[in-house]
Amino acid sequence: MxxxxxxxxxxxxxxxxPQLLAFxxxxxxxxxxxxxxxTVYLGEPVKAGxxxxxxxxxxxxxxxxxxxxxTYSYYKPKLKKTVERHFFMFKGxxxxxxxxxxxxxxxxxxxxxKACYRWLNAExxxxxxxxxxxxxxxxxxxxxxxxxxxxGLTNGSISLMPHTFLWQxxxxxxxxxxxxxxxxxxxxxxxxxxxxxxxxxxxxxxxxCIAVKSLKKAKALILPLEAMxxxxxxxxxxxGRHYFVKEQGEKxxxxxxxxxxTNPKWAAHLHFRDTLRKNPELAQEYGRLKLRLWRNLKxxxxxxxxxxxxxxxxxxxxxxxx
Numbered sequence: 001m002x003x004x005x006x007x008x009x010x011x012x013x014x015x016x017x018p019q020l021l022a023f024x025x026x027x028x029x030x031x032x033x034x035x036x037x038x039t040v041y042l043g044e045p046v047k048a049g050x051x052x053x054x055x056x057x058x059x060x061x062x063x064x065x066x067x068x069x070x071t072y073s074y075y076k077p078k079l080k081k082t083v084e085r086h087f088f089m090f091k092g093x094x095x096x097x098x099x100x101x102x103x104x105x106x107x108x109x110x111x112x113x114k115a116c117y118r119w120l121n122a123e124x125x126x127x128x129x130x131x132x133x134x135x136x137x138x139x140x141x142x143x144x145x146x147x148x149x150x151x152g153l154t155n156g157s158i159s160l161m162p163h164t165f166l167w168q169x170x171x172x173x174x175x176x177x178x179x180x181x182x183x184x185x186x187x188x189x190x191x192x193x194x195x196x197x198x199x200x201x202x203x204x205x206x207x208x209c210i211a212v213k214s215l216k217k218a219k220a221l222i223l224p225l226e227a228m229x230x231x232x233x234x235x236x237x238x239x240g241r242h243y244f245v246k247e248q249g250e251k252x253x254x255x256x257x258x259x260x261x262t263n264p265k266w267a268a269h270l271h272f273r274d275t276l277r278k279n280p281e282l283a284q285e286y287g288r289l290k291l292r293l294w295r296n297l298k299x300x301x302x303x304x305x306x307x308x309x310x311x312x313x314x315x316x317x318x319x320x321x322x
Contacts, residue, residue: 002073002082006050007037007132010063011144012092012119018144019119021092022128023058026101026114031295033128036060036115038108040086050088056106057115064091072134087135122149123159126201127295130288138164151204152251158301160201160294167195170206174254178210181224187211187261192269197276200287206254209269211261218242218258230256240265272316286311 010021022033036057040049047068055061069087076083099118104110120127122145125136138145150164171191178189193207194200212218221242222232230244242258259266276283286308293307 001080002084003079004040004046004049005038005083005085006040006046006053007035007085007087008050008054008090009035009069009087009135009141010054010058010060010090010092012094012096014094017121017146017149019121020125020144021058021096021117022120023102023115023117025110026116033295035128035132038110046086047088050086052106054090056108057102057104057110058117059100059102060092060096063093065089066091069135069140074131083131085131085134122146122161126160126162126291130291133162137162138166149204151206152248152253153203153205154250155247155252156301158294158297158304159203160290161204162201163195163197163199167202167204167206170253171196171208174206174208177228178208181228182210182221185212185218185220187213190270190273192257192273193255194287194290196273197283199280200276200283201291205252208254208256209266210256210258211266212258213261215240215242215258215260218260221258225256230254238265268317275315282315 008021011018012021013019020035022035024031024033036054037050038053038057040046040053044052047065051061051065054063066089069089071084071086073082073084075081099116102115102117104113104115125144126133128136135141136145138150145162145164147166150161150166151170153159168191175189175191178186188211190209190211191206192209193205194202195204195206210221212221219242225244226232228246230246233243233245235241236243240259240263244256244258245252246254246256257269276286289308289311293304297303297307
């Protein structure tokens with residue numbers, strides 16, 4: 001058994017970057033952010049269904065349909081059915097308001113409920129419920145998830161971006177620069193953290209780990225790394241580490257961790273990355289945990305980081321990963 005659903009991605013482009021329309025149900029404590037759309041009637045063309053649902057749920061009609069993005073199927077335990085969700089992109093006029101409420105029309109179970117609409121930028125898009133993430137990707141929406149949005153984060157803030165091949169390219173480019181500057185002082189350079197794990201969302205900051213023979217001799221890295229734009233932050237709370245950050249303007253783009261090759265944290269970072277690369281289901285569990293924490297904790301970065309401890313304690317030695 002399966003149910004067909006049609007979802008509308010409505011974009012507008014004000015003076016700044018494109019924005020995506022989303023809503024929350026008024027008075028709903030679940031903190032669930034959704035896209036307009038719903039169930040397609042039996043025998044109803046999917047394209048007609050998304051136009052009807054868009055009007056019923058938002059009051060919008062006669063919007064320009066840009067294209068169908070695709071279809072994503074998944075099993076929903078509560079329904080005990082497979083959902084076949086069709087995604088369509090629409091262009092909204094610049095004259096649409098920034099926020100509005102709409103009382104749902106139609107014959108569905110949400111008839112009479114009030115939807116509260118607002119616009120999301122790329123940094124907020126993954127706050128949407130995971131059911132809508134299939135086409136919230138740089139590949140499907142390159143004009144929304146632009147390269148400048150996919151690398152760099154203002155210090156102290158949290159924003160998760162969908163996985164992009166640009167992160168691996170950014171690491172490789174930085175690795176070449178590092179080798180040109182500090183090769184004689186290092187044993188190995190590795191891409192670590194969530195940006196190194198395919199399919200899962202991540203903060204758009206490239207984490208790099210360098211192995212050295214001796215931490216004392218690693219002090220020779222400080223001056224050449226500073227010349228590359230890195231700031232040395234000492235151990236920064238983790239004994240046995242040299243920690244560096246690189247920024248472009250107000251955005252932090254790279255974290256650099258330097259450990260002795262014999263330090264358990266070096267092996268632990270690689271083990272964590274490789275385990276999630278080899279186990280997509282475990283990676284998805286971690287990715288959804290991160291999304292849930294971000295959705296609930298907003299920009300409380302300390303609470304967000306602490307919330308991931310449950311995952312580390314369950315599957316890894318959290319005190320070693322650190």
